Ligand SMILES: Nc1ncnc2c1ncn2[C@@H]1O[C@H](COP(=O)(O)OP(=O)(O)O)[C@@H](O)[C@H]1O
């Protein structure tokens with residue numbers, strides 16, 4: 589049968605063309621715009637997912653979007669701390685960080701996780717540059733202290749980002765490359781006893797701060813659940829879209845890992861990032877569906 593007549597092969601080709609053409613408005617919208625993508629440690633659980641993620645980033649870049657990757661590495665840090673006989677303690681989704689653990693956090697984030705992502709991207713061509721958050725004045729922070737249910741919690745060497753100097757990231761983008769950012773900050777206040785002044789910043793919070801500083805078109809957070817469930821832990825009711833007022837109201841009732849994530853989305857959208865999305869990084873290529881299709885996937889946070 590000639591290729592131009594109707595039949596299953598023709599229909600299949602039209603379906604493929606339909607998928608490509610659905611992307612057209614999004615290609616127009618995001619062309620030359622920055623999308624900050626947070627790649628969570630739980631979403632990089634195997635090589636296949638890492639490679640699929642890297643393909644997506646290269647695809648976005650070659651399609652004319654300017655992706656900026658902010659990576660986590662929580663489970664990888666926990667594993668390394670365990671090997672060194674150091675306990676991990678999380679409170680409200682943040683790792684309580686000590687003088688003993690901060691060097692491990694730095695080594696794992698910049699030396700292992702970030703370096704591996706850069707290497708994987710560069711297998712597609714010389715496209716990526718790693719940037720440590722505490723270098724080039726990228727992130728400056730102050731120690732994070734929170735009051736939760738009347739209790740004042742000191743998280744140790746954990747930082748809130750107070751200032752972002754995006755020059756280095758912009759420089760990498762201007763060279764048509766993909767910045768791969770790790771999330772340590774330089775303490776803008778007191779330098780601690782050993783003089784390093786490093787703070788451990790949750791990667792969701794750092795991604796939001798960077799998305800704001802870069803005037804990003806979108807913040808996308810890849811994790812290991814389908815999105816935000818309103819009935820956690822039952823998981824029957826996935827929130828597909830939520831505005832900032834609704835999220836502000838919901839936030840105090842959230843638990844563990846969702847606290848930093850939804851706090852980050854709220855901060856980003858409140859500060860003018862048009863949209864923030866939490867999507868399932870366990871599904872290969874989920875970010876292409878999020879960026880290039882009408883409905884998107886996961887949970888979207890939009891202005892009220
Ligand atoms: N309401 C909720 N909806 C979805 N996930 C939730 C919710 N509350 C808590 N979680 C937990 O948050 C986790 C994601 O956060 P985290 O483990 O820190 O991921 P990541 O490493 O990607 O940053 C989920 O795997 C889930 O166990």
Ligand SMILES: CC(=O)N[C@@H](CCC(=O)OP(=O)(O)O)C(=O)O
Nearest residue numbers: 628629660661662682683790791
């Ligand atoms: C303060 C704090 O919690 N920092 C995080 C930094 C890494 C991170 O956020 O990684 P994920 O995105 O994979 O969770 C930590 O030490 O685990």
